[in-house]
Amino acid sequence: MKIHNFSAGPSILPQSVFDKAAKGVLNLDGSGLSILEISHRSKDFVEIHEKAKRLVKELLHVPDTHQILFLSGGASSQFFMTPLNCLPQNGKASYVDTGSWSSKAIKEARRYGEIDILASSKEAGYNYIPKGYTVPQDAVYLHLTSNNTIYGTQYHQFPDCTNPLVCDMSSDIFSRPVDVSRFGIIYAGAQKNMGPAGVTLVIVREDMLGKVERDIPSMLDYRIHIKGDSMYNTPPVFPIYVSMLTLEWLGEQGGVAAIEERNKEKAAILYKEIDRNPLFTGVAVDEDRSLMNVTFLVKDESMQAPFLEMCKNAGCDGVKGHRSVGGFRASIYNAMPKEGIETLVEVMQQFEKQKG
Amino acid sequence: MKIHNFSAGPSILPQSVFDKAAKGVLNLDGSGLSILEISHRSKDFVEIHEKAKRLVKELLHVPDTHQILFLSGGASSQFFMTPLNCLPQNGKASYVDTGSWSSKAIKEARRYGEIDILASSKEAGYNYIPKGYTVPQDAVYLHLTSNNTIYGTQYHQFPDCTNPLVCDMSSDIFSRPVDVSRFGIIYAGAQKNMGPAGVTLVIVREDMLGKVERDIPSMLDYRIHIKGDSMYNTPPVFPIYVSMLTLEWLGEQGGVAAIEERNKEKAAILYKEIDRNPLFTGVAVDEDRSLMNVTFLVKDESMQAPFLEMCKNAGCDGVKGHRSVGGFRASIYNAMPKEGIETLVEVMQQFEKQKG
Numbered sequence: 001m002k003i004h005n006f007s008a009g010p011s012i013l014p015q016s017v018f019d020k021a022a023k024g025v026l027n028l029d030g031s032g033l034s035i036l037e038i039s040h041r042s043k044d045f046v047e048i049h050e051k052a053k054r055l056v057k058e059l060l061h062v063p064d065t066h067q068i069l070f071l072s073g074g075a076s077s078q079f080f081m082t083p084l085n086c087l088p089q090n091g092k093a094s095y096v097d098t099g100s101w102s103s104k105a106i107k108e109a110r111r112y113g114e115i116d117i118l119a120s121s122k123e124a125g126y127n128y129i130p131k132g133y134t135v136p137q138d139a140v141y142l143h144l145t146s147n148n149t150i151y152g153t154q155y156h157q158f159p160d161c162t163n164p165l166v167c168d169m170s171s172d173i174f175s176r177p178v179d180v181s182r183f184g185i186i187y188a189g190a191q192k193n194m195g196p197a198g199v200t201l202v203i204v205r206e207d208m209l210g211k212v213e214r215d216i217p218s219m220l221d222y223r224i225h226i227k228g229d230s231m232y233n234t235p236p237v238f239p240i241y242v243s244m245l246t247l248e249w250l251g252e253q254g255g256v257a258a259i260e261e262r263n264k265e266k267a268a269i270l271y272k273e274i275d276r277n278p279l280f281t282g283v284a285v286d287e288d289r290s291l292m293n294v295t296f297l298v299k300d301e302s303m304q305a306p307f308l309e310m311c312k313n314a315g316c317d318g319v320k321g322h323r324s325v326g327g328f329r330a331s332i333y334n335a336m337p338k339e340g341i342e343t344l345v346e347v348m349q350q351f352e353k354q355k356g
Numbered sequence: 357m358k359i360h361n362f363s364a365g366p367s368i369l370p371q372s373v374f375d376k377a378a379k380g381v382l383n384l385d386g387s388g389l390s391i392l393e394i395s396h397r398s399k400d401f402v403e404i405h406e407k408a409k410r411l412v413k414e415l416l417h418v419p420d421t422h423q424i425l426f427l428s429g430g431a432s433s434q435f436f437m438t439p440l441n442c443l444p445q446n447g448k449a450s451y452v453d454t455g456s457w458s459s460k461a462i463k464e465a466r467r468y469g470e471i472d473i474l475a476s477s478k479e480a481g482y483n484y485i486p487k488g489y490t491v492p493q494d495a496v497y498l499h500l501t502s503n504n505t506i507y508g509t510q511y512h513q514f515p516d517c518t519n520p521l522v523c524d525m526s527s528d529i530f531s532r533p534v535d536v537s538r539f540g541i542i543y544a545g546a547q548k549n550m551g552p553a554g555v556t557l558v559i560v561r562e563d564m565l566g567k568v569e570r571d572i573p574s575m576l577d578y579r580i581h582i583k584g585d586s587m588y589n590t591p592p593v594f595p596i597y598v599s600m601l602t603l604e605w606l607g608e609q610g611g612v613a614a615i616e617e618r619n620k621e622k623a624a625i626l627y628k629e630i631d632r633n634p635l636f637t638g639v640a641v642d643e644d645r646s647l648m649n650v651t652f653l654v655k656d657e658s659m660q661a662p663f664l665e666m667c668k669n670a671g672c673d674g675v676k677g678h679r680s681v682g683g684f685r686a687s688i689y690n691a692m693p694k695e696g697i698e699t700l701v702e703v704m705q706q707f708e709k710q711k712g
Contacts, residue, residue, distance in 0.1 A: 002388075003389055005389055007393070007394070007395045007398075008395070010393060010395055011395075013390070013392055017392075018382055018392065021381050022379075023378075026374055032357070033359055033361055033673070036373075036377065036598060037361050037367060037368050037374075038361075038366060039364070040553065042363075072428040072429045072433075072554065072592070073428045073433075073575060074428065074589045074590055076574070076588070076589035077575045077589075080575065104574075108573055111571050189590060191590055191593075196393075196594050197591065197594070198428065198592030198593065198594060198595055217436035217464055218432070218435075218460075218464060219430075219435070219464075220436075233430045233431075233432035233433075234365070234366065234430055236595065237366055237553045238553070238595065239554055239592065239594065317389070
């Protein structure tokens, strides 16, 4: 049975990437060596790393003002590394609280300066993206979480302000075009649209750096990683390799504008069924619905377990919602084919026939 | 042609591990999913993670006083994380300087307390392991680098003191038995004897923690990773998986005591040839010679390039020495078969016949 992987992350990647990655583990491009045993300073890996950077730059049209880094540690490390590197002790940064990850980013940032929470949708269970706030002129940056995996909300427009944006794009990077020039820092754990767990992409505008006076450990200093071209220490070789393969696949699909169209189409199929099917209801407010994580509830809670069982029997894996929201979550990242979503919709319709 | 991988790191792993890892990338244990796409909270990965921890505990006889963590970031992150977590602001720690990695550890530690350099072999190009120093009673710990990849030196006995040892074992962990109870912290980047680049093993005695007053970012706090069982954030899933496979292989080889015997035998073959062959000379002093990284020079420097060429033609890859030492370095980690070393010795003998 074909398994459709709806996991929120780590999550589905293209089958062709798995095929190429498996070959690379056995014999990288006919070198006679495994990607797992080659030096990060070897010609083969240096080329892979360069290609990965080039693909990021091309796919997102990263301007020359910005540097591209592949770091380890996950987006969680960026929660403190961004203020550590960019927020002066007597400076102020603005944050918008759109869920669990935003809250963690806020918590970690507090030790480095004044943190202004401009808006929060916490009281509504984070089911919407706050809008209409004013960003103070003197905020060094405005921090956002572009997509909220747990609640299924997403910014479809970034707030209008002159402050540089710092954005956790872990769960929707490479799913659509973004104007990188508006961002001081974009960071993203790889394990949704970019690659496997174990590497984090950081795109940083260089003039965000060098403005704090603290003594930063080498491994936490963006400038040291820029100087070392992400090779200050041994980078996570294999996660970078698989990210390169995934970005290559994305290029073959036509890039981020093309994938956005497919993502919109895919999400529309599922949201349409949620809205049509009398047994289900969506979690997020309509205008902020995520194209990546579709969250929905069954109106009669006793039907939760039977629906999950039916999903499982149809090969739909990872559909259970996060414990803080309950219900269901279908993560439909770039690599999820339309067929996966159609299968899930069929299950919902079958379920309606049985229980409705 | 069979390639013999003598790289210092990332470095050779067992062929059976590559075979299993490639299968896991395509279909993990018949689950229908790739190891690259499964959730770190999935039953499959939780089992892998538990097994990896259990293997570390069994292979090194880790006592119950110590916790086992798989973190991201490399050993370089531990250079500052160990003092950050363990060294009080007004406390003192002792360090021994045995090379480039020790020096970096010292540099990163200085910001957290008083750092006492008890001994250094820098003036001799780090070709020996200093001995005979006294560790101050009030040093919170004594920091060592157990094996020095660049210079080819290794502690064959750890210094006699009552202070807990903090040790960077990146390049010789799992190559021999160690008495873990003597260590407050052992840390090791995976990419030599344990697995691919992208994960770092930290073994920490719990009573080393909770004695500093600083405000530690969550991702840098060992206690948070202990509480979260290395799953506070998404761990580097694939590097942990391959580490588990490598440790499983090590168990099948008879464990660390058995592999130590083989490592001694392998190193002896190569050192014997270096000492016998009139064209070559060893770098490290005899008593401190590493069983992992064998460093040697050609007496006539003009013969360097021709020897490297001959190595390459025989499939001996990665033999070039580090730029700071020059000459040659054969890294012969656990997974290097005796045949690899025999091939290199044959090349040395052929070279002697041609040039001697």
